[in-house]
Amino acid sequence: AQKITQTQPGMFVQEKEAVTLDCTYDTSDPSYGLFWYKQPSSGEMIFLIYQGSYDQQNATEGRYSLNFQKARKSANLVISASQLGDSAMYFCAAVRIQGAQKLVFGQGTRLTINP
Amino acid sequence: DVKVTQSSRYLVKRTGEKVFLECVQDMDHENMFWYRQDPGLGLRLIYFSYDVKMKEKGDIPEGYSVSREKKERFSLILESASTNQTSMYLCASSLGTHNEAFFGQGTRLTVV
Numbered sequence: 001a002q003k004i005t006q007t008q009p010g011m012f013v014q015e016k017e018a019v020t021l022d023c024t025y026d027t028s029d030p031s032y033g034l035f036w037y038k039q040p041s042s043g044e045m046i047f048l049i050y051q052g053s054y055d056q057q058n059a060t061e062g063r064y065s066l067n068f069q070k071a072r073k074s075a076n077l078v079i080s081a082s083q084l085g086d087s088a089m090y091f092c093a094a095v096r097i098q099g100a101q102k103l104v105f106g107q108g109t110r111l112t113i114n115p
Numbered sequence: 116d117v118k119v120t121q122s123s124r125y126l127v128k129r130t131g132e133k134v135f136l137e138c139v140q141d142m143d144h145e146n147m148f149w150y151r152q153d154p155g156l157g158l159r160l161i162y163f164s165y166d167v168k169m170k171e172k173g174d175i176p177e178g179y180s181v182s183r184e185k186k187e188r189f190s191l192i193l194e195s196a197s198t199n200q201t202s203m204y205l206c207a208s209s210l211g212t213h214n215e216a217f218f219g220q221g222t223r224l225t226v227v
Binding site: 006009033035043044045047050052091093095096097100101102103104105106107108 | 146148150155156157158159160163165169171173174203205207209211212213215216217218220221
């Protein structure tokens with residue numbers, strides 16, 4: 001079974017600071033993918049970044065990077081130089097690659113950027 | 116642009132009614148998913164489908180069923196709606212495991 005845990009229900013950060021959102025995953029699958037999504041107050045789900053379990057390098061997309069530590073089963077999202085528009089819910093998700101492709105999400109972290 | 120469309124934005128149903136939530140995607144995606152989103156609980160997977168007529172239970176399938184007769188359409192069925200099924204329901208589709216999922220706008224269902 002796959003399980004995603006996000007232990008920070010809420011975070012408050014000053015604008016322009018970097019922020020790390022925690023995500024740990026529990027899966028018995030040998031191959032899997034990890035995602036981060038952003039959900040602003042409008043409710044849409046916005047894809048941010050993807051990391052495959054066999055990717056050698058940590059994924060980066062603009063101001064987003066994924067700090068992937070396979071041995072610790074963690075896939076933390078790092079947002080550099082935070083902006084007011086980064087205020088939103090953030091969800092970590094995992095999908096197994098072999099077999100039926102079950103995509104599961106964590107509980108989410110509400111990030112608030114203060115001016 | 117990929118589009119995932121859910122048939123209703125808001126629904127109010129009575130306890131015991133049979134409820135159908137429809138989801139259509141226009142990008143020939145293999146995988147489709149139904150989630151419910153509740154505060155503090157995140158997105159919980161109800162059912163998913165990886166091909167026409169193929170489905171698997173997610174983490175909270177009780178009280179729900181699904182149907183996928185055509186590749187582009189994935190329906191969620193509440194056989195007998197109950198008040199604890201009041202929630203936001205999100206449909207998503209994806210091409211494959213390395214590809215992001217695209218979400219519909221959500222259906223806020225209230226069961227009274």
